[in-house]
Amino acid sequence: xxxTSLDTLDTPAALVDLDRMExxxxxxxxxxxxxxxxWRPHTKTHKTPALAAAQVQAGAxxxxxxxxxxAEVMATTVDDLLLAYPPVGEAKRxxxxxxxxxxxxxxxGLDSPEALGAVASAAREAGREVGVLIELDVGxxxxxxxxxxxxxxLARLAEDTAGVHFRGVMFYxxxxxxxxxxxxxxxxxxxxxxESSLAALESAGLPAPVVSGGSTPTLWHSHRIRGMTEIRPxxxxxxxxxxxxxxxxxxxxxxxxxxxxxxSVAVPGQAVVDAxxxxxxxxxxxxxxxxxxxxxxxxxxxxxxxxxxxxVLDLAxxxxxxxxxxxVRVVPNHVCVSVNLHEALWAVRSGDVVASWEVxxxxxxxxxxxxxxxxxxxxxx
Amino acid sequence: xxxTSLDTLDTPAALVDLDRMExxxxxxxxxxxxxxxxWRPHTKTHKTPALAAAQVQAGAxxxxxxxxxxAEVMATTVDDLLLAYPPVGEAKRxxxxxxxxxxxxxxxGLDSPEALGAVASAAREAGREVGVLIELDVGxxxxxxxxxxxxxxLARLAEDTAGVHFRGVMFYxxxxxxxxxxxxxxxxxxxxxxESSLAALESAGLPAPVVSGGSTPTLWHSHRIRGMTEIRPxxxxxxxxxxxxxxxxxxxxxxxxxxxxxxSVAVPGQAVVDAxxxxxxxxxxxxxxxxxxxxxxxxxxxxxxxxxxxxVLDLAxxxxxxxxxxxVRVVPNHVCVSVNLHEALWAVRSGDVVASWEVxxxxxxxxxxxxxxxxxxxxxx
Numbered sequence: 001x002x003x004t005s006l007d008t009l010d011t012p013a014a015l016v017d018l019d020r021m022e023x024x025x026x027x028x029x030x031x032x033x034x035x036x037x038x039w040r041p042h043t044k045t046h047k048t049p050a051l052a053a054a055q056v057q058a059g060a061x062x063x064x065x066x067x068x069x070x071a072e073v074m075a076t077t078v079d080d081l082l083l084a085y086p087p088v089g090e091a092k093r094x095x096x097x098x099x100x101x102x103x104x105x106x107x108x109g110l111d112s113p114e115a116l117g118a119v120a121s122a123a124r125e126a127g128r129e130v131g132v133l134i135e136l137d138v139g140x141x142x143x144x145x146x147x148x149x150x151x152x153x154l155a156r157l158a159e160d161t162a163g164v165h166f167r168g169v170m171f172y173x174x175x176x177x178x179x180x181x182x183x184x185x186x187x188x189x190x191x192x193x194x195e196s197s198l199a200a201l202e203s204a205g206l207p208a209p210v211v212s213g214g215s216t217p218t219l220w221h222s223h224r225i226r227g228m229t230e231i232r233p234x235x236x237x238x239x240x241x242x243x244x245x246x247x248x249x250x251x252x253x254x255x256x257x258x259x260x261x262x263x264s265v266a267v268p269g270q271a272v273v274d275a276x277x278x279x280x281x282x283x284x285x286x287x288x289x290x291x292x293x294x295x296x297x298x299x300x301x302x303x304x305x306x307x308x309x310x311x312v313l314d315l316a317x318x319x320x321x322x323x324x325x326x327x328v329r330v331v332p333n334h335v336c337v338s339v340n341l342h343e344a345l346w347a348v349r350s351g352d353v354v355a356s357w358e359v360x361x362x363x364x365x366x367x368x369x370x371x372x373x374x375x376x377x378x379x380x381x
Numbered sequence: 382x383x384x385t386s387l388d389t390l391d392t393p394a395a396l397v398d399l400d401r402m403e404x405x406x407x408x409x410x411x412x413x414x415x416x417x418x419x420w421r422p423h424t425k426t427h428k429t430p431a432l433a434a435a436q437v438q439a440g441a442x443x444x445x446x447x448x449x450x451x452a453e454v455m456a457t458t459v460d461d462l463l464l465a466y467p468p469v470g471e472a473k474r475x476x477x478x479x480x481x482x483x484x485x486x487x488x489x490g491l492d493s494p495e496a497l498g499a500v501a502s503a504a505r506e507a508g509r510e511v512g513v514l515i516e517l518d519v520g521x522x523x524x525x526x527x528x529x530x531x532x533x534x535l536a537r538l539a540e541d542t543a544g545v546h547f548r549g550v551m552f553y554x555x556x557x558x559x560x561x562x563x564x565x566x567x568x569x570x571x572x573x574x575x576e577s578s579l580a581a582l583e584s585a586g587l588p589a590p591v592v593s594g595g596s597t598p599t600l601w602h603s604h605r606i607r608g609m610t611e612i613r614p615x616x617x618x619x620x621x622x623x624x625x626x627x628x629x630x631x632x633x634x635x636x637x638x639x640x641x642x643x644x645s646v647a648v649p650g651q652a653v654v655d656a657x658x659x660x661x662x663x664x665x666x667x668x669x670x671x672x673x674x675x676x677x678x679x680x681x682x683x684x685x686x687x688x689x690x691x692x693v694l695d696l697a698x699x700x701x702x703x704x705x706x707x708x709v710r711v712v713p714n715h716v717c718v719s720v721n722l723h724e725a726l727w728a729v730r731s732g733d734v735v736a737s738w739e740v741x742x743x744x745x746x747x748x749x750x751x752x753x754x755x756x757x758x759x760x761x762x
Contacts, residue, residue, distance in 0.1 A: 010472035010746050022759065044689060054759050066690045085690060088644045088655070088706055091391035111647045114705035135647075142691055143645040143653050150647075174688070263469045264524040266492045266516075266531075272524050274469070278721050278743075282663055307555070308425060308717060309447045309466060310523055324495035325469055336689060340659050341721070343744045347758060355758040362659075363724045365391055377728060377736040378403065378435050 003352040006259065007327075012279035013259040014342035014359075015329060018349045020255035021051075021237060022058075028219065028236055029059035035223040040064050040082055040212065042234030045336045047361030048345060049077040051237065062105070064232045068095040070361040071106070080105040082133070082212065084170060084232065086115030093118045095365075100126035107131040107210070109170040111144050113157060116164065123163035131167030132158045133212060138193045140175040148200030155206045168210030169197060172232075173225075177217050178246040187218070191226040198227050217248050240335035241294055242285060257296045257329035258338060259346075260311065262322045269315055271322040275330055276309045281337035296329040303330060384733040387640065388708075393660035394640040395723035395740075396710065399730045401636035402432075402618060403439075409600065409617055410440035416604040421445050421463055421593065423615030424455055426717045428742030429726060432618065434458040443486070445613045449476040451742040452487070461486040463514070463593065465551060465613065467496030474499045476746075481507035488512040488591070490551040492525050494538060501544035512548030513539045514593060519574045521556040529581030536587045549591030550578060553613075554606075558598050559627040568599070572607040579608050598627050621716035622675055623666060638677045638710035639719060640727075641692065643703045650696055652703040656711055657690045662718035677710040684711060 006015075032039040041055045042064040052063045052074050062080030065071045071083055072095070081104060087096045100106060100123060108119050108130055116132060123130040134154050137144030145151050151169065158166040171194065176186050194211070201208050214222050214231025216239075222231045238256035239249040260275035280293050280303065291302035292311070304314040311330065313322070322328075332338040339345070340362050347355035387396075413420040422436045423445040433444045433455050443461030446452045452464055453476070462485060468477045481487060481504060489500050489511055497513060504511040515535050518525030526532050532550065539547040552575065557567050575592070582589050595603050595612025597620075603612045619637035620630040641656035661674050661684065672683035673692070685695040692711065694703070703709075713719040720726070721743050728736035 008472070010476070011470060012745065018758065057759070085655075086644050086705075089392060089642045089708075091389070095391070111645055112705045115644070137648060141648050141651075142686070142688065142693060143647055145647050146649075261470045263467050263496070264492055266524055266526050267518060267522050268527075274466075277662075277664075277718055281658075282718070283658075305523070307523065308721075312523060324467075324493045327470075337658055337663070340689075343746075349758070364393065365724075377399065377730070378438070 003354050006348060006351060006353055009259060009346060009353065011259050011261040011327065012275040014339060014345050015257050015259050016238065016345050016347050017255045017257075018347050018354070020253060024237055024239065024253060024255055025055060025058040028233065031220065031222075032231065033059070037222060037228065038230035040230050040232050041237060042066070042084070042232045043070055043074055043361065045234040045237055046339060046345070047073070047359045048357045049073050049360060050357050053077040055237070061230065064234070065361075067361070067364070068092055068099065069364055071099055073360040075099060075102055075104040079103070082107050082109065082170075082232070084109045086110040086112065087118055087122070088115055089118075093122050097122035097125045100128055100130065107133055107167050109133040109135045109212075111135040111154070113154070116154065116157060116161060120161045120163035130164050132164045133168050133170040133210060134158070134166070136169050136171045136194065136197050138171040138173060138190050138213075140172060142172075142174065144171060148197045151197045152200050152204045152206065155201055156204065159206065166206055166208075168208035168212065168229075169201070170210075170212040173213060173215050173218050176215070179218065179221055187221055187224045191224070194225065194227055216243055217246050219248055235335055238335045238339075241331050241333045242283070245285060245288060251299055254296065254331045256335045256339070257331050260328055260330055262324055262326040262328070265322060265324060270304070271313045271315060273311045273313060273328060273330065274309060275311045277306045278308045279338070279341055280306065280311060280330060280332040281334060281341060282306055283332070283334040283337060285333045293330045293332045296331050298328075299331075384735050387729060387732060387734060390640060390727060390734065392640050392642040392708065393656040395720060395726050396638050396640050397619065397726050397728050398636045398638075399728050399735070401634060405618055405620065405634060405636055406436060406439040409614065412601065412603075413612065414440070418603060418609065419611035421611050421613050422618060423447070423465070423613045424451055424742065426615040426618055427720060427726070428454075428740045429738045430454050430458040430741060431738050436618070442611065445615070446742075448742070448745070449473055449480065450745055452480055454741040456480060456483055456485040460484070463488050463490065463551075463613070465490045467491040467493060468499055468503070469496055470499075474503050478503035478506045481509055481511065488514055488548050490514040490516045490593075492516040492535070494535070497535065497539060497542060497545065501542045504544035511545050513545045514549050514551040514591060515539070515547070517550050517552045517575065517578050519552040519554060519571050519594075521553060523553075523555065525552060529578045532578045533581050533585045533587065536582055537585065540587065547587055547589075549589040549593065549610075550582070551591075551593040554594060554596050554599055557596070560599065560602055568602055568605045572605070575606065575608050597624055598629050600629055616716055619716045619720075622712050622714045623664070626666060626669060632680055635677065635712045637716045637720070638712050639674075641709055641711055643705055643707040643709070646703060646705060651685070652694045652696060654692045654694060654709060654711065655690060656692045658687045659689045660719070660722055661687065661692060661711060661713040662715060662722060663687055664713070664715040664718060666714045674711045674713045677712050679709075680712075
């Protein structure tokens with residue numbers, strides 16, 4: 001597309017500052033090179049094949065996906081995927097099989113014999129073999145096997161099952177939101193849990209070639225997690241207000257914002273914009289500043305309240321006097337769920353829109369072709 | 382489409398129980414007939430033209446929309462719309478003008494001279510006149526003029542501006558979540574605020590033919606709001622866990638749920654399903670029960686935590702022993718934002734899927750035709 005002015009975009013619109021995004025990619029690529037870590041960014045954040053391709057071009061070894069939809073669209077531009085989510089159920093088994101029939105490298109993370117069986121069956125039907133990463137619970141208490149013994153048992157089952165082989169382990173340190181500096185013991189505890197599973201696997205004759213972990217909040221401390229070979233940060237491509245709040249990026253590294261229009265100043269002390277929970281997503285920031293987002297150019301102006309189509313800007317700490325029709329950029333607290341609410345990302349450089357991408361990986365299954373219905377199924381009232 | 386078994390649907394999937402939904406529509410239609418109120422349901426909840434048509438068939442006088450996208454898709458099946466949101470900005474002015482060139486009745490709610498000017502300009506370009514409802518703040522402190530004098534001034538401006546005319550007032554009692562019974566004074570206070578504006582308009586020779594209000598939490602008390610002529614409940618078509626929590630519906634009147642699959646039982650005391658914040662939406666229930674949703678068939682099992690693709694079910698109060706692969710239906714706390722996360726609704730009757738509809742009104746502007754870009758805009762790293 002030709003470059004066009006930001007002023008012509010309807011609002012709310014999801015904007016990506018390309019200069020900032022590219023700097024974010026270069027920074028993480030350089031960090032990973034310096035520390036000998038593979039970089040496998042999680043594409044759940046942007047769900048956009050062109051951005052996955054940009055990550056690979058910047059040095060990513062491959063990408064991570066959570067859903068089969070993400071896998072299907074990312075496979076169009078990236079040839080090395082980690083499905084970091086167990087494909088459970090017949091519909092997913094069939095989608096995985098169809099995906100494996102395409103020419104794409106794929107490993108799968110899982111924590112149960114049932115998921116292992118589904119992956120193996122899909123792989124056999126596709127006539128190939130899939131690498132399995134055993135998911136470990138390293139303290140988040142969400143998913144993942146809880147003991148070294150369980151990890152060994154599931155790894156052995158993978159080795160003994162046709163269609164799959166044991167490729168390593170994965171974990172997600174989502175319980176660590178903020179580190180109190182280089183001395184914070186949280187990463188030592190995590191490393192200890194991880195090492196006990198790695199040692200047990202080694203002793204069982206099942207050494208793990210891949211040890212995949214990492215998150216955006218722990219990103220710049222990844223080298224302190226002993227034994228880890230690859231990281232999967234997602235948010236880092238754009239960053240967001242929560243990432244800034246935990247110290248894992250600066251405000252000037254926030255590359256994503258939602259362009260919004262002031263639609264009402266009728267109630268004193270506030271301005272209402274047309275970006276609500278259906279554009280920003282409701283993810284409240286606990287602690288400092290609070291609220292649901294802040295203005296990119298005036299971070300002292302916080303989104304104090306959200307309705308579906310209304311964001312209420314608190315003017316208490318600002319001398320800004322907005323008028324109906326003014327346009328602002330809102331940085332959401334959690335970028336991944338905001339992106340997921342938009343059909344498209346608008347790429348901005350030097351104040352102009354220079355590209356746009358469909359957020360092709362959002363949603364579940366392509367609706368087209370399923371056959372929409374009219375109202376003929378309703379009973380007469 | 383032919384009837385198919387629920388078991389074949391991939392998860393997460395948004396389900397509508399047609400029997401329950403139809404009963405919900407009949408109930409509100411009957412209530413409105415009994416109390417002489419017009420029923421103009423807000424389509425933000427379902428965003429689905431076939432369901433708007435079902436509401437009109439059940440007795441709705443027309444429907445309410447919040448976005449121009451909703452207006453554009455609802456205009457395909459309903460000929461009487463209220464745009465309950467000010468169209469601010471040139472892109473929206475043009476979309477409104479194009480909509481007005483179609484054969485559809487439309488009134489617009491607004492609270493500023495700027496929005497009034499945009500509506501009038503769009504109407505004049507379309508060669509017709511649009512009715513304006515002045516939005517009043519009756520206590521929510523979100524949008525709406527705050528005094529009877531402001532209401533009169535804006536109504537007079539509407540009468541004096543070519544392209545628009547004063548058609549009445551609207552308000553949203555979103556600050557009233559729960560009523561303490563028939564004696565709760567909240568509705569009397571609201572009625573007092575409303576009556577002072579209505580009296581001022583009457584005195585100024587600008588009586589309001591339409592007085593539009595109402596919400597799902599106050600739905601069954603609408604007859605106590607003095608002077609109101611029409612109600613705009615949205616959630617009521619499906620209901621949700623928050624509506625049940627405030628006493629505005631029974632659990633057996635919840636017509637919407639998200640079909641989900643158990644993907645992990647690795648961590649004791651819980652089960653993890655594949656419906657997270659990208660399927661249910663993060664709207665925490667304060668107070669009783671807490672959490673982010675509950676199982677339709679086992680309401681004692683609450684969604685205790687959400688990640689983007691994980692919902693953590695708390696098994697502490699249940700003897701249910703889920704296994705990987707089990708399927709459940711989750712009732713979200715806030716149905717409107719959950720529907721907005723799905724491409725399609727699957728209509729279920731007697732355990733079979735009998736219809737499906739694209740959620741056509743979600744999103745902002747049709748992405749098709751804007752021209753997706755490849756990666757050529759990136760600077761070389």
